Amino acid sequence: DAGIxxxxxxxxxxxxxxxxxxxxQTENHRYMYWxxxxxxxxxxxxxxxxxxxxxxxxxxxxxxxxxxxxxEDFLLTLESATSxxxxxxxxxxxxxxxTEAFFGQGTRLTVV
Amino acid sequence: xxxxxxxxxxLSVPEGAIASLNCTYSDRGSQSFxxxxxxxxxxxxxxxxxxxxGDKEDGRFTAxxxxxxxxxxxxxxxxxxxxxxxxxxxxxxxSTPLVxxxxxxxxxxx
Numbered sequence: 001d002a003g004i005x006x007x008x009x010x011x012x013x014x015x016x017x018x019x020x021x022x023x024x025q026t027e028n029h030r031y032m033y034w035x036x037x038x039x040x041x042x043x044x045x046x047x048x049x050x051x052x053x054x055x056x057x058x059x060x061x062x063x064x065x066x067x068x069x070x071x072e073d074f075l076l077t078l079e080s081a082t083s084x085x086x087x088x089x090x091x092x093x094x095x096x097x098x099t100e101a102f103f104g105q106g107t108r109l110t111v112v
Numbered sequence: 113x114x115x116x117x118x119x120x121x122x123l124s125v126p127e128g129a130i131a132s133l134n135c136t137y138s139d140r141g142s143q144s145f146x147x148x149x150x151x152x153x154x155x156x157x158x159x160x161x162x163x164x165x166g167d168k169e170d171g172r173f174t175a176x177x178x179x180x181x182x183x184x185x186x187x188x189x190x191x192x193x194x195x196x197x198x199x200x201x202x203x204x205x206x207s208t209p210l211v212x213x214x215x216x217x218x219x220x221x222x
Contacts, residue, residue, distance in 0.1 A: 043212040
């Protein structure tokens with residue numbers, strides 16, 4: 001299995017609080033991604049990174065920010081959590097933009 | 113807009129039968145195609161990748177790609193109850209991350 005660790009695995013937080021999710025990889029892959037998965041919507045891209053300090057927005061980036069200060073770590077921050085951000089968040093990695101992506105275990109986030 | 117379409121199912125097949133899952137995509141520039149399996153409460157797991165027209169076989173799985181018709185399919189031979197899961201089709205074109213379909217739920221009945 002690809003070495004991808006997401007933390008925390010589960011989190012309950014209150015509306016309006018900031019939340020940071022962490023993705024750590026041991027594969028030295030250049031590309032890292034954050035997706036969210038919701039019933040009826042499938043997997044949707046939030047943000048991705050193509051190198052240290054190089055990031056770009058995805059389809060559903062509003063309310064989220066990311067940072068990548070090291071190759072192995074990609075952080076997703078919900079600046080002020082809302083109930084609509086209750087979801088399962090997946091981190092993924094890939095060697096190149098056009099090769100297969102491997103997923104972490106996921107983080108189940110509940111905003112109350 | 114890049115779109116990847118899958119029938120949501122559920123697709124029910126008897127044990128031992130062939131399960132056929134289909135996916136269509138909108139962007140003719142799409143270059144790479146992937147099938148993932150996702151069990152309930154788990155993360156997506158890559159099962160097949162295909163990059164050129166034709167068939168690619170791996171064990172009980174066969175991926176079929178037809179770029180002219182813009183579809184990619186996954187055949188599962190000798191289906192087993194353990195194949196019951198949601199199957200996600202994913203597509204990308206140069207310089208863009210994967211776009212996923214919403215998935216097809218497969219149920220293999222013993």
